[in-house]
Amino acid sequence: MKILVVLKMAPDVVEELDIAPSGTALDPRGQRMVVSESDEHALEEALILKERHGGKVTVLALDAPDVDEVLFAALAKGADRAIKIKGAAKGLATSVAADTLAQVIGSELGLTPADLILCGVQAVDDLDGLIAPLIACQLGLPFLGIVTGLWVDAPGSRAFAIKEYPGGVRGEFEVAIPAVFGIQAAERPPRYIPVAKVRAAMKSHAIECIPAPLPVNAVTPLIQVLAMRKATLAPRAEILEGSPDGVSARVCEILAGRDLI
Amino acid sequence: MTGNIWVLAEQWRGRISEITYEGLALGRELADQSGARLEAVLVGHNVRALADTLGRADSVLCLDHPLLAEPVASVYVDVLAPLLAERKLAAFLIPLTNVSLGIGSWLAGQLRVPAVNFCKDARFVDGRLQARCVLYGGKIEAEVAVCGEPAILGIWPGARPPEKGRSAQPPAIEQVTVFPDQTPSVRFRRYVEPARGDTDLRQQEILVGVGRGIRNKENMALAENLAGVLGGVVCGSRSVVDQGWLPLSRRVGKSGLTVKPKLYFALGISGAPEHVQGMRKSGCVIAVNTDPQAPIFDVAHYGIVGDVIELLPALTRAIRARKPPADDA
Ligand SMILES: Cc1cc2nc3c(=O)[nH]c(=O)nc-3n(C[C@H](O)[C@H](O)[C@H](O)COP(=O)(O)OP(=O)(O)OC[C@H]3O[C@@H](n4cnc5c(N)ncnc54)[C@H](O)[C@@H]3O)c2cc1C
Ligand SMILES: Nc1ncnc2c1ncn2[C@@H]1O[C@H](COP(=O)(O)O)[C@@H](O)[C@H]1O
Numbered sequence: 001m002k003i004l005v006v007l008k009m010a011p012d013v014v015e016e017l018d019i020a021p022s023g024t025a026l027d028p029r030g031q032r033m034v035v036s037e038s039d040e041h042a043l044e045e046a047l048i049l050k051e052r053h054g055g056k057v058t059v060l061a062l063d064a065p066d067v068d069e070v071l072f073a074a075l076a077k078g079a080d081r082a083i084k085i086k087g088a089a090k091g092l093a094t095s096v097a098a099d100t101l102a103q104v105i106g107s108e109l110g111l112t113p114a115d116l117i118l119c120g121v122q123a124v125d126d127l128d129g130l131i132a133p134l135i136a137c138q139l140g141l142p143f144l145g146i147v148t149g150l151w152v153d154a155p156g157s158r159a160f161a162i163k164e165y166p167g168g169v170r171g172e173f174e175v176a177i178p179a180v181f182g183i184q185a186a187e188r189p190p191r192y193i194p195v196a197k198v199r200a201a202m203k204s205h206a207i208e209c210i211p212a213p214l215p216v217n218a219v220t221p222l223i224q225v226l227a228m229r230k231a232t233l234a235p236r237a238e239i240l241e242g243s244p245d246g247v248s249a250r251v252c253e254i255l256a257g258r259d260l261i
Numbered sequence: 262m263t264g265n266i267w268v269l270a271e272q273w274r275g276r277i278s279e280i281t282y283e284g285l286a287l288g289r290e291l292a293d294q295s296g297a298r299l300e301a302v303l304v305g306h307n308v309r310a311l312a313d314t315l316g317r318a319d320s321v322l323c324l325d326h327p328l329l330a331e332p333v334a335s336v337y338v339d340v341l342a343p344l345l346a347e348r349k350l351a352a353f354l355i356p357l358t359n360v361s362l363g364i365g366s367w368l369a370g371q372l373r374v375p376a377v378n379f380c381k382d383a384r385f386v387d388g389r390l391q392a393r394c395v396l397y398g399g400k401i402e403a404e405v406a407v408c409g410e411p412a413i414l415g416i417w418p419g420a421r422p423p424e425k426g427r428s429a430q431p432p433a434i435e436q437v438t439v440f441p442d443q444t445p446s447v448r449f450r451r452y453v454e455p456a457r458g459d460t461d462l463r464q465q466e467i468l469v470g471v472g473r474g475i476r477n478k479e480n481m482a483l484a485e486n487l488a489g490v491l492g493g494v495v496c497g498s499r500s501v502v503d504q505g506w507l508p509l510s511r512r513v514g515k516s517g518l519t520v521k522p523k524l525y526f527a528l529g530i531s532g533a534p535e536h537v538q539g540m541r542k543s544g545c546v547i548a549v550n551t552d553p554q555a556p557i558f559d560v561a562h563y564g565i566v567g568d569v570i571e572l573l574p575a576l577t578r579a580i581r582a583r584k585p586p587a588d589d590a
Contacts, residue, residue, distance in 0.1 A: 127378055166358065179447075222376075231400055
């Protein structure tokens with residue numbers, strides 16, 4: 001079975017985010033990029049499927065700061081191939097990134113036919129679309145999102161997928177493969193990989209670089225960001241300050257005042 | 262004149278979702294602003310009766326077919342795309358929920374029209390549609406203009422109060438005949454209900470919510486201790502449940518439960534919109550986070566900027582000193 005995993009770098013939202021002087025984008029300086037959280041689950045699900053059904057896992061990413069480390073980490077975890085697409089403009093809108101990826105997947109020898117294409121369900125910067133349905137649409141493949149479990153039948157023609165609904169309800173689906181899935185969470189938490197193993201992968205493996213298929217900057221964007229601003233400039237919460245004991249005493253007063261203790 | 266405004270009337274398992282009424286409230290404003298009609302689009306099987314609750318719209322397009330019984334994105338797109346191409350509209354508002362996720366992106370990709378996700382607000386400015394969106398886990402807001410029609414707007418819960426999207430008056434109904442693919446490549450098989458037997462979070466008055474900031478499984482005991490002295494129950498964000506530190510039944514948010522306790526502690530929870538959706542109606546929210554810019558401080562009534570690992574023992578001690586353990590059995 002051939003599994004493709006699309007990885008995307010996104011700003012680490014636990015860090016402070018600053019707006020660029022243009023006022024319409026994040027300031028890339030000092031901004032830490034990490035692999036989008038659900039993409040990491042997509043990779044884990046792919047590795048679980050490889051263990052379960054056999055096959056080959058190829059990870060694919062657009063060039064971005066620190067993406068090499070992410071690709072080497074994927075190789076160290078058990079991916080068989082890592083491909084980096086170079087030359088696309090930085091900070092592409094999700095729709096343009098999806099077009100680029102779909103073109104590469106559709107045209108690059110050795111990537112198609114793939115049985116399963118796994119993407120993260122959503123990234124924190126997916127302003128103009130989600131990558132999984134966009135890739136599925138471009139490749140003319142079926143799609144299912146918010147997936148938390150995946151099995152493939154013996155002939156490898158159908159996948160069974162679990163999708164999450166509100167309230168902890170899950171739905172079971174049958175999907176003809178090849179297909180694209182937006183993975184929300186792998187069946188198990190993403191495996192931990194020690195730095196030493198990533199370093200070893202850097203020595204023993206190589207990342208394949210391929211050029212972006214079209215001058216992506218030429219694509220007219222369909223949306224325009226007019227302004228960006230921090231959402232929590234003045235938090236609504238009353239901030240309690242002091243030592244842990246001091247703050248705890250204040251919390252007790254608040255709870256007592258509301259008859260909660 | 263611009264085209265009409267459409268709202269996807271999300272229905273799931275025989276009920277119209279709350280967010281549909283939020284979408285209708287926002288859609289009503291857009292339609293009134295541009296002098297266009299507001300139309301709700303109801304897709305499903307045997308859903309005719311549900312259409313009567315959508316009177317905030319001028320009319321309801323009813324797409325009823327056995328093959329549309331379950332909201333499968335590709336199947337819905339299959340019947341919606343030709344309709345969108347054929348009718349003149351300015352915007353299609355689609356709820357960004359676990360039920361409808363993917364429909365908007367796919368439609369936009371197929372029709373090559375603009376899409377904007379995570380919309381909290383939208384309006385026409387000089388005849389051009391603009392939206393306000395929540396990005397980066399709730400930390401950043403973006404003002405976005407769309408270039409082209411129809412625009413697909415992914416609506417975030419909380420965009421408008423749902424009451425503003427309700428009306429006692431039944432709307433005009435237009436039955437639209439559709440021909441969905443008889444052999445869809447994505448087939449719904451069955452629902453798997455959540456396991457019963459664990460505590461029902463929705464019945465609790467005090468919830469101690471834990472997020473990734475708790476760092477590891479061992480530290481969960483700190484939250485359990487606090488819940489113990491308060492007589493409450495521990496619940497958590499998606500991250501904590503995905504790590505296996507809490508069962509699925511304890512997840513709060515978009516794909517978990519919506520809770521409304523008197524007191525909600527948010528400990529090491531960033532306040533991503535998907536989590537906030539499930540707890541924003543809590544009576545009193547106390548948030549503890551090392552990041553002063555964490556969006557949870559926008560939802561909380563009281564905030565403590567600090568390390569939850571350091572604070573929890575002190576807080577538990579202080580409460581225990583005031584109150585004997587609720588149920589030490
Ligand atoms: C379709 C979909 C559905 C989803 N459904 C849900 C859902 O139902 N429920 C849900 O919760 N999420 C859901 N999510 C995920 C959601 O987007 C967030 O990823 C998730 O809520 C983040 O969890 P968190 O706050 O625990 O982790 P993070 O966002 O990583 O935040 C951790 C926080 O802890 C703080 N912190 C770190 N160390 C400490 C410390 N020592 N002391 C105090 N604070 C500390 C950090 O500053 C940070 O703010 C969904 C996502 C998608 C795409
Ligand atoms: N919910 C599920 N849990 C575990 N395995 C599943 C699930 N759904 C489908 N499968 C797998 O898919 C295969 C075919 O499913 P079925 O058609 O239901 O027999 C089974 O043998 C399982 O390996």
